[in-house]
Amino acid sequence: MTVTVVRHIVAGPEAAAFAERLSKQVAGHIDRLETSADSIDFAFSTALLALQAHCVADPEAANLETWEAAVNAMQLGTALFAVTGGSEGTVECRINGSVRTIPVIGPQPYADAGNWLLAFWLAVICREQERMTQLCQIPLEQLRSPGGEYEEFFYHWVDVQQTYWLRRPGLVEKLIAAIETSNPETANTVPRDMLQGLLYPPINLFYHFVRKHEEGFSPALVEALNLHKAYWTQNEERAVDIDGAVALGPLAMACLAYDGKLPIGVESDFVPKYLLEHGWLGEFPT
Template identity: 65%
Template sequence: MTVRFSRHELPVGPEAQRFAERLNGNLLRGIDRLERSTAVIDSTFGSAVMNVRARCVVDPAAEEVETWEAAVDAMQMGSALFAVTGVTEGSVECRIHRKTRMLPAAGPLPTASAGNWLTSFWLAVICREQQRMTQLCEIPLERLRAPEGQYDEYVYHWVDTLQTYWLRRPGLVEKLTDALRMSDPAVAQVAPPDLLQGLLYPPINLFYHFVTKDEDGFSPALEEALKLHRAYWTLSEDRKADIDGSIALGPLAIACLAYDGKLPIEVESDYLPKHLLEHSWLGEFPT
């Protein structure tokens, strides 16, 4: 039986709609400026991700084509971030928001690290853009390392697990086991416990149920991930109003993998926009 899991209340109505429209307009102007300079491409990517979340506040099921376009734009921006930071001279051809652009090389940036890699990978999964998933997975793990103390070591094991899964490399079980073990709050030292338990660990656990084809356990694990997501984003009044909580990006991406893999998904929620999960708009825009 399908469980309907409610999203916590977020500011909606005309003001939320106007905010989403302003944010999208600012983002598109920022994307156009990238052809002159990629110095702030990381913040432009952050704006693109926020744009998706803002769209999902006003369009929780992602029924409107503008929401799918926002997801595509963010996915393209994530790929562009890692493309331009992987070279130090010349320019890189990147398709972003309906056209192909030549973006100047940016060279290494500290923000082109494991955290933004995970976000970029989730977006590529949600958009079912397999070529971009492959390109991201071919990035050497050492290139994603941030300054010491920014991430717990499990994050790199987690990235390695996802790259191993997608590229069909050996050692998936061992790497996933290490990621699970090292993301334990008793082992991890950098991430605050509420962030670790509420947002960072659940996708790893959910991925375990996916790769083991656990049809009976996947939906309960998905529901638990959403419970933890909601608990994290309702812990304070500031968090309740933060649009970052509008969707559960990591669980959504893994639910997309499960949906495409024909695992039964018996959870419905605005944290998992229906038309993103079911890729209803796939092919609407060249990616």
Template identity: 50%
Template structure:
């Protein structure tokens, strides 16, 4: 049985196509500045992600090529950010972003925007866009460098290490995932509140655990719960409903993509899981 979970109502305006074109143009302009100002990576990456989410508000199933282009550009920018951080100062990295090869200066090490939260976003995007090369590059980025970029709840570092171990087939996967679960205990929280942890940050760990243990029934339950809690959190009040961060359930979508590609049926339908991203309908449409 397919479970349907609806997103909060959204009515596109009459000029939505023009509005999206303006957003795309502004985001592309910011991307162009990276070749001169890589210190703008954090703000630019956030802009590309919000642009991708905005397209999905207007195109809930990701049915248009423009939506796919926006998601690919976000993925490319996130991966380029960490490639630049990995490159020595004074060197350059060659990156494809938004259909154009770009030569971007190396950042020469971690900065305030190369933190574990940003890494997770970049990794989820690489999964959703099915870019295994970028997934591998991100999986090799050291957690020690993420720790130098800012303070987070401690759970996030073993969570990142668990994902890296999964993708690189390292033996410490189970150990790191247990440590990540332990770190989500609300009694251990320092920077986020209990609601954010229980409704947004914790559920992806449970979805991932059910995926790697190949328990289809429990996976469906965990994915359903993750989407329901995502909706509950972002529909709580008007301020959250207007926050574009809630338009797509990024981590659950990425994990559903992993399960889909592994042959598991995805029994949840929702605007929070855009159908054509989940089913990789646009894959191969253009070089990424």
């Protein structure tokens, strides 16, 4: 039996035009990177917004433009860590259809665990295994925010995904640590609604995935999407924010499960069909 989780955001008459305008802004930011990468964090955040906007206008992600938006966001996410991972020289990054030579800018505060999670999830969604490997080779200490912005469970969660993908030892122990440190009593500087609605559900989904829990994954995905929806509809301001259009963390975990042949008995615009099922995979170089 397939369960449907209805998304709270519906496309208005200007949705497609808005998404296209954002994509043009992203293209402009990308073209300027070879001159200066100082604004790559803004380019990445704009690309994420463009992806969400395209998924509002195109709920199943059936259009090529939506896949291109996903790929651009993914490519900018990995480029962000490439240009901040050294102190000099240049790096070559394929973004928006071209290989670009981008100057290295050295460590930056935004090359942190939060953006790492977004970049890795995008690479999972786009099935970009080489980029997943590159991201997983970044040392945890390099991702620590100088101001201590993130609770410890963020780093445990990053460590879990790096350990899984690179097949390092200790996955079970690290997953237990991520679950325990994401408890509201421990991660007490994070707003409880954010912790329970957005941050913990992907960890729980990963737990079901690595256990190959066929009967448990779909109910956990339904719960994750309902929690995502509850968070983004808690007030009027959130309800109209397109950042809530796609549940990136649950979508990435669902992509792992789909590729691992676990049944996905859930349909929802929060996890667009053709991103989940990689309908555009291989259509152009990524």
